[in-house]
Amino acid sequence: MTDTTSEMTDTPSKSPPAPARSASAAAARGGRRGTPPTRSWRDHPLRRITPWLFLLAPLALLITFTYVPVGNMIYYSFTDWDGVSPDRNFTGVDNYTQLFTRPELFRVFFVSFYYLAASAVQIVIALYFATVLSFDLRFRNLFKGILFFPYLINGVAIGFVFLYFFQDGGTLDSILSWFGADGDRAWLGDPESANTSLAGVSVWRFTGLNFVLFLGAIQSIPGELYEAAQLDGASRWQQFRHIIAPSIRPVLSLSVILAISGSLAVFEIPYIMTGGATGTQTFVIQTVKLAFQFNKTGLASACAVVLLLIILAVTWLQRRIVPDEKVDLV
Amino acid sequence: MRRKPLSAVLLATALLTVAGCGGGGASSGEAATAPSDPGKVSGTITVLTNRTDLVQDGTMGKYAAEFKKTYPKVTVKFQGITDYEGEVKIRMNTENYGDVLLIPSVIAKGDYPKFFAPLGDTKDMAEKYRFTGKTDVKGKTYGIANFGTVNGLVYNKKVWEQAGITDWPTTPDEFLADLGAVKEKTGATPYYTNFKDGWPLSSPWTNSVGSVSCDTKASDALAAADKPWADGSDLNVVDTLLHDIVHDKLSEKDPTTTNWETSKTDLAKGKISSMLLGSWAVNQMRDAATKAGGNPDDIGFMPFPAQKDGKYCATLLSDYQLAVNTHSEHKEAARAWIDWFTEKSGFAAKEGGVSALKALDLPDVLKPYQDNDVSLIERSEAKTEQVNAIDNASEIGLAKQDYRQKLIDIARGAQEGSLQDYLDELDRRWAEAAATVGN
Secondary structure, rough: HHHHHHHHHOOOOOOOOHHHHHHHHHHHHHOOOOOOOOHHHHHHHHHHHHHHHHHHHHHHHHHHHHHHHHHHHHHOOOOOOOOOOOOOOEOHHHHHHHHHHOOOHHOHHHHHOOOOHHHHHOOOHHHHHHHHOOOOOHHHHHHHHHHHHHHHHHHHHHHHHHHHHHHHHHHHHHHHHHHOOOOOOOOOHHHHHHHHHHHHHHEEEEEEEEHHHHHHHOOOHHHHHHHHHOOOOOOOOHHHHHHHHHOOHHHHHHHHHHHHHHHHHHHHHHHHOOOOOOOOOOHHHHHHHHHHHHHHHHHHHHHHHHHHHHHHHHHHHHHHHHHOOOOOOO | OOHHHHHHHHHHHHHHHHHHOOOOOOOOOOOOOOOOOOOOEEEEEEEEEEEEEHHOOOHHHHHHHHHHHOOOOOEEEEOOOOOOOHHHHHOOOOOOOOOEEEOOOOOOOOHHHHOOOEEHHHHHHHHEEHHHHEEEEEOOOOOOOOOOOEEEEEEEHHHHHHOOOOOOOHHHHHHHHHHHHHHHHHOOOOOOOOOOOOHHHHHHHHHHOOOOOOOOOOOOOOOOOOOOOOOOOOHHHHHHHHHHHHHOOOEOOOOHHHHHHHHHHHHHHHOEEEEEHHHHHHHHHHHHHHHHOHHHHHEEEOOOOOOOOOEEEEEEEEEEEEEEOOOOOOHHHHHHHHHHHHOOOOOOHHHOEOOOOOOOOOHHHHHHHHHOOOEEEEEOOOHHHHHHHHHHHHHOOOOEEEEEEHHHHHOOOOOOOOHHHHHHHHHHHHHHHHHHHHO
């Protein structure tokens, strides 16, 4: 506040300062010079808490619906609670010991590699389309809509749609048969093909989100830069390489974090489509099953806490390796 | 200065966390007794049900209107819940889970007194009702069954006749041979696993425990069994049969994309020849046959293909049990509803189920069983609590689909392993869990 006011008084030509503002600025200057402080709005105790009053509603919601449940979950992870019984016993780190002494509980993370590979493909596709559609093309908005549309559909609905798609003699098989390919294949039949198919669905669903993030970043690049580049004879590729790519780096790194944490916590699509059968079980599905099928809410909470820590660690590592630089194009 | 708000936030979070862990109040233990005078009992009761279809099409409303004729001052409201198990389990952390509800299967039997009002002494209740053992805790009964079902295979008679089969198979091997004949002569899918939907792999198969050995204590025996999957045991016979059906390619081609709703029509039309379900499914299949323009009489029902001393046995099991919330303020009205619903509504007969009342006859659906002298056995539930505790600790899930889905994956070669190795592994996990649960 002080910075802007002093700047304003130093350069009065910029904009005619409002009377109230210049008055307060004068008061501030007066205070700085050591004259006895006049009791003004600036020093009023209410002023200090005003921002907190505004924040009250969102903070209350945030605490009630995010931090309290997380706190509860951490608490449950130290108990043997079964999820319904009114009694629970404090068991210390027993759940964590159990978790870390059972390697099969971590084996499910291998499934995440399918989704991680898929996210890489997804980012490339999204980046390609965002770049292409940021230039002036015919039916640009139509294509934008088509690309973003899958992200708007409910994940459960997508699961069901793709179940028909992958069915024996379903959409995919009939399309392939038009091209003379043998349509006799159980797409969700063995672990490798099932995980690849599910990861494919996830690409279809989330490309739109990455696409919009990239497009937003690209469109915030001032148009003069392209004009200048064109005058200098830069090709489209050169424009991408030297203007677009550097300016969307923060968004790109955000997408990478989202992709990693997303692939570690895949849930909806495999849960709806296969229920975790045939080697498609992910860590979250396993956690849900522990909590709601085998009534091990304590152990499942410990799993959830561990997943949270893993994701935090990955994010921290990623920020250390690729620090968030301020982008300055000009 | 900066820190203050943050620490305040953390403190508030911590306080709320602790407050949130309080849990529900204690149970009063007050019994829900039937009112002596129907005219006097009053109140509005909420009934939780998993039958959203019956709530939406007004069937439940009709029952409530009928009920009101006898109990003019009681109003019954229904809450149909699609994800019944999941949602009610969470609601049961509070005191607000309706007045009458179906006991979710996740609630441990030993916890019943904490959640439900006792309905009477088991020794009295057992004279009048079936399935009281399932909710008996320390001599008190906590639930009355909606209806009971009998385990067995639903099959398409016409398809089986086309395949030249006239008699029910008496052994698993004979059943496999019959399915082979169906495959060869009719082109129908001999057996449909419903792998994707999963539940048809869980309860119908596990319910067959007891049908094989004709032993009412077959389920209780699991509590003390070292090797539940040992050669010749019920679970071994049942799971080996499922494995062999899939291994011999007598089931659907792509199990991962099965669909329960279409499977009903397919069975009715004769595209599928058999499914292991229960007597409750027969009427649904007949409806499907009528809708598909087929003949409802084509749908047959036969016991699990195993005989003990030359006789078939089929387990008689209770569906969900109706119970009264221990926190309910209208326990009399709630009990009145349960009694009326069990005795007067005719719900069980309409669903093709066996009524909880011993006095009522078996439904028509079970006529083939009566004609062929199949003995119905009601499994003892005395050790259910221990069996469930071991089952959960071992993470096998006898009543869940996962372990049989893996069995099918092994049978069709999608996952590595052999039947024997897998059964040994299950035995080992069961034994380890039994040791930790400590019975």
